Amino acid sequence: MTSAKLADQSLGLFYLLLMVSLTHNEELDCRQIGDTEKPQLVKEGDIILGGLFSFHNNWKEKRETYSFKPLLNFREFQLAQAMRFAIEEINNSSDLLPEIFLGYKIYDTCGSNARSVQVALALLNSNENVSAPSKACSRPAQVQAIMGEASSSPSTAIATAIGSFYIPLVSRTVEYDSSLAHLVKHFDWTWVGAVRTNDDYGNNGMATFIENAQQLGICLEYSVAFFRTDPIEKIQNIIDVIKASTSKVIVAFLSQADMDVIIHHFSKHNLTGYQWVGTEAWIFDFQTAAGDKNHILDGAIGLSIPKAHISGFREFMLDVKPLNVSKSDFFTEFWEALFSCKFKQSGSEEIQKECTGHEDLTGVQNTFTDMSLMPIFNNMYKGVYAVAHALHNILRCNKTCNLSVQLDPKTVRLSICLFHRFYSTCSKSTLKQRGEEVYFNDHGEPPAKYEIINWQPKENGVVEFVPVGLYDASLPADRQMNVQAGSLIWVPVSVCSERCPPGTRKVLQKGKPVCCYDCIRCAEGEISNITDSITCVRCPPEFWSNERRDTCVTKENIFLSYEEIMGALLTAASLFGTCLTAAVAFIFIRHRKTPLVRANNSELSFLLLFSLTLCFLCSLTFIGRPSEWSCMLRHTAFGITFVLCISCVLGKTMVVLMAFKATLPGKNVMKWFGPTQQRLSVLGFTLIQVIICILWLTISPPFPSKNFKEYKDKIILECSLGSAVGFWSVLGYIGLLAVFCFVFAFLARKLPDNFNEAKFITFSMLIFCAVWITFIPAYVSSPGKFSVAVEIFAILASSFGLLICIFIPKCYIMLLKPENNTKKNMMGKGTPKSF
Structure with missing residues (x-):
């Protein structure tokens, strides 16, 4: 049976006998x-x-x-x-x-x-024994x-x-408070182990530390308790737990005696490289430092009671020496332990050094x-x-x-409490004692104030307790912990998981504390610009995440520009078509008096060349950054110029048909389709398109817009149609005129004429219709700037088709076969020419 159990039984027996003696007959002693x-x-x-x-x-x-x-x-x-x-x-x-x-x-x-x-x-x-029966x-x-x-x-x-x-x-x-948890948090140690004495001091202190640590985001990998009298197997288990841990910081709520025990076992297993965080019980105890022969505690840091002087x-x-007057056994033992000697009267059998009682x-x-x-x-x-x-x-x-x-114990106890409380009720009142001012908080206790001590070994192997900071709970929260980091000899990193950098977010690991997590990169379009972010924030619509996912950058604006290859090629094609049309017009002007030009309705031909020039040039309005004016101009200019062009072609086709009808007996239709009627027909057809465009621009005009749907990281700058009905009405009207023109030209393709223009008009309308029928699905399915390129290509292709099919054969005759450019040939009296 252990001495503690014997003492507990003796104490119980003492209480029992005391109660019996108090309730016994008063006449007994x-x-x-x-x-x-x-x-x-x-x-x-x-x-x-x-x-x-x-x-x-x-x-x-x-x-x-x-x-x-x-x-x-x-x-x-x-x-x-x-x-x-x-x-x-x-x-x-x-x-x-x-x-x-x-x-x-x-x-x-x-x-x-x-x-x-x-x-x-x-x-x-x-x-003393009480024998008088009258006394209790x-x-x-x-x-x-x-x-x-x-x-x-x-x-x-x-x-x-x-x-x-x-x-x-x-x-x-010492009152348990949050100071130790704040010290650990100050160094960003979020993954720590804890060792405590298995008594009220260690258990209550550690409970307070854990409560405050959780509030500060600190996690405990392990928390073990022992007492210095525990079996060596239990202490060995604690050593095994620490050896298997990954945390590098150990918070020790240990008494000085228990600290000596754990350090002894650490030395035996050569466990070094840990950052110890200590309490006032051992952090500035030279006896503990002297027992740390293997420097296990080098670099230890902790809170100590501020220095005082009495x-x-x-x-x-x-x-x-005045204690020696009593000749007590305690003084004898003290003196022998102090000087490692023995008094003769102590009864020791072997005296290595005799005490005199007058040692210095x-x-x-x-x-x-x-x-x-x-x-x-x-x-x-x-x-x-x-x-x-x-x-x-x-x-x-x-x-x-x-x-x-009469000093009643209740009165003394109450007076101490009231004395204590008196100084806690007035914030400006202090207890001045030998020049020291002692403040009390609202709970009747002095606010926590500690020196922060760091164990720093010197060259001679002696450990020096170096003050490196101060913790004062009476100061504002942001100033309570003041640590001079440059004075510390070693501050390790002790975390379960490395801090998540900006651009990532924390995802907790299943079954582990909140300090253990994985850093997951933010998804595209999301960012986190702080360390240890738990969420990623989506960028605004006009912004996108950068490669590091830590900031939102403006999305790239996409539009068909002159600088890129496709835009440059289309611009070159448009200018080439314009120049080619101008060259044809120059040839026609130069040969305007020849039979070939005069026989093919020179007025409509020049108007057609003018409209083709506008068609080539209007494609340029589709290139460049869309603006309010360019969006309205590009579609309306395209619609009007193409109607003007098709109207001229339709007029030329009608002239061919009417001319043939006029040569038949009893037919005089040319009087209904003379130059004036031709001009009016072209004007009328064009005016209808102008009215459609005016209604479109008035009701719901095209406008510049930003398309965020096609690409996640880019913005397509485009022109919204405004009214889709207006857009398709413009295209539909052009298509309708093109179909009429194709039908009339097809009907006139076999008329007896050496220079039958209807054949070429038929080919040009065939190309025109094929291009624009193909354009519709290509335009709808093409994203972003490619839809604009498709529209420009359709404009250029149909314009080149009209220019080449209608005017290049005539230019060929005028430039290379001038002998055929005669009235005789125009009247069909010479050798027939077929083109």
């Missing part, structure tokens, strides 16, 4: 059951304060005797000295508790929760307040045990002479002063104190 607990340090006074310190927290087992020998903890003795120093200072003060002397009874808890409760109860009871067994508590302990678990156990007695317990535990405390702490402390350098824990000592110091101020208020001390006031 009240006697304490069991061994008397003797304090390690005692000082009598008017008012007694209790102290609980774990002077022994490590035990070594001698298997041959099955006995245990404790190892003295100098850190706890330093805390006891801080308590004694504050009491001595108050006793020498004329302002605080004048003419009242404070005493103390300090017990050793030996690092056991059960023993902590046992000695706490011993502080509440007198060791229950008497006022021997102490008015208890100072201790530093750990949460024994403090909780003590508070539970003495709660019904209303004795105030002033614990030195004037005269170092001298008081080192002056321990000034040359000793160990944990006891180390003042690095001065902030912790200062907390104890301020705690004693808080109790003293409460007692001062109860006793209404002015010049003297009213010692006749």
